[in-house]
Amino acid sequence: MDTVNTRFKWEEATGAAKYIADRHYEGLLEGRFYRSSCPRGRIKSVTLPSLPDGYHIFGADDVPGQNVLPIVEIDWPAFADQEVRFVGQVIYLVVGPDPDVVDSLLNEIHVDYEPLTPAYTINESKALKDGAIHADNNVLDTHMLTKGDIEAGFANAVTIIEETCSTNYQEHIYLETQGAVCYPQDGKVVLEGSMQCPWYVHHTMAVVLGHDNVRAIQCPTGGGFGGKEDFPDVLAAPLAVAVEKLQQPIRLIFERGEDIATTSKRHPVTFHYKTGVDANGKIIAMDIKFDVNAGAYLSLSGIVLQRTITTATNVYDIPNVRVEGHAWATNTVPTGAFRGFGSPQNCFCMETHIHHVAKEVDADPVTFKQQHMLTSQSQSLTGAEIFGELVLDEMLQKVLDMSDYQRKFAEFNLSKESHFDHCIGKSTGKNKGIGLAIFQHGCGFAGDLEDTLVRAKVKLVKEPDGTVQILASNTDIGQGLSLTFRKIVADTLNKSIDLVQIAVPDTGIVPDSGPTVASRSILIVGYILEKAAKKLQKMWLEGESQEIVEVYCKPDYHQWNQDTYQGNAYQATSYGANVVEVEVDMATGEAEITGAWAVYDIGKAIDGTIFRGQIEGGLVQALGYGSCEKLELTQDGVFAQRSMADYVIPTALDVPAIGSALVDNPYPYGPNGAKGGGELTHNGGAAAFAAAVENAIGVPLSSIPVTPEKVCEALADGKSTQIKTISAGNGEPINED
Structure with a gap:
């Protein structure tokens, strides 16, 4: 049998590895997708060109099995047939020996649409213009859970703080774009490609072909980060249909612009918090509502929603909680898996909100967070006993010591006074800031x-x-x-x-x-x-x-009730703490990262050097998410950023050396005591960066990415309007009118 090179990554490092674009296949045909130019509409008619010998067009009518991508729910067609839901949706696959001829044939296809009003944002989805995209209300999935007695909790609150926090899209920017080659071999349809999940691809091909004579093989893969979990199915289904009929190999490889424009992204999420604080300065109740932009089809959004619901309070022990989340259908590319799978959004918003609550009640944010952290005696948000020993206090102290957080926090706050120009009422020059985030990641699939x-x-x-x-x-x-x-x-x-x-x-x-x-x-x-x-x-x-x-x-202690959302939401949970230090130019809003520190509990590392790579890669990716990775939809429902020239990610020059450490806390049901850690490293960096910038500029920030433009806007406004504080005295009922 073929094996992965045992001299670890030697072929990749020397350039000898054969990625999918490097491989040779006899009689290879080139494939290109014909995609919808309409964000939402019904297909009225189609005009196809005359085809030269050796060229072919495949669509929904050519599918011998089911015309679907079986990603959790059966709602996303392999080929659009009667309707289109987003710009870039696949309608046809055109194949032939000469890619230039294939491209010219694509230009000769004409589809006539009956357009409907598109919804690109969650608010537009809720408006239901021209009816629903999905079902009768555009809700693809929804869940709710409660802990304690939310009404009694708020009845005992003396202060209520409300805030809206939000996150935007993030693009994977794997170095190797999406690509696959499909060919016949020994009576089977075989697909080789850049992928994370070969059995997902296998299943998709079997569904569209109506039989199981299929095979999926992973090639060396130039990065995935979740973007090659479900999306390779989008390539595999049409390719399988064409190869089954032609019995020739077909290659389909995206250019970078096509990849950014049409592949899945991290979900934009908006959280609204209503938090009650009692007379002792402790959070007594929290009502959390959040909305997820799922794009045109469900894809993996339901699973992202479940993770966000079950970990909504992050590392904090809040006695009375209600969480409600909705995944909304919009006319954008379906959002899907991305490293952290909902946790980076949740961790940014929750960490930011807890930080702001502390400031609203005149508490030190670090002390306030520590007072609310889970302990080994706590119950989780989903009502389970904590399994094993929590080492959050040890982790927190270690990252504070490594970064010299307390001294710098006090020093930076004092130094800002020297930069304050009382004539204009603003800071000038450059201000330093430091921020902290504490976070978690449930390992494995949610529930059972x-x-x-x-x-x-x-x-x-x-x-x-x-x-x-x-x-x-x-x-x-x-x-x-x-x-x-x-x-x-x-x-x-x-x-x-x-x-x-x-x-x-x-x-x-x-x-x-x-x-x-x-x-x-x-x-x-x-x-x-x-x-x-x-x-x-x-x-x-x-x-x-x-x-x-x-x-x-599963271990005996791991119990879960999917109907009530009670029990162990995850078999094990890993934890982390990040500190980020910045220097912000108060004139331009530019933030330079001058320090970054990370401490993690991943049980026991199998290989410390390998995990060091995960720490540095994951934290840099998180810092990009929080600082500079802006992906915006235009009024036509397409992304304004189309290349690595205009979608900005951090480089080696943007991030300093990262100080990191592990807290040894072996987990008995993991190999050599290990838990998962690769996704954990992405969860906290954005929150720590935003907190550091906020510390530097003295104005609250409630959304990411925190770009220079956003910093300048915040400085101009002077005070965020997203935070609302209501006081009622000694536990008396609060009248919000």
């Missing part, structure tokens, strides 16, 4: 899906010569999984890592161990690889072939 739906399976194959092959469908997309899986098995067997190999994720060979998402690869799949290796060690027979199969079963 790991046990009831996915049921990960792995296989170990020992050859007579003593080499061991790992067969699992989880993919290395840059996070180092091809090394950490081998280390888990080698360490358990007490063998040299050179004797352990890992098979290329190929659905014709590897069992379905579930997708490479949700920080589940180490926690779930790594754990059952460790169990399989322990069994193999006990049964080891020299000179003979052996196979061990292991299937995941």
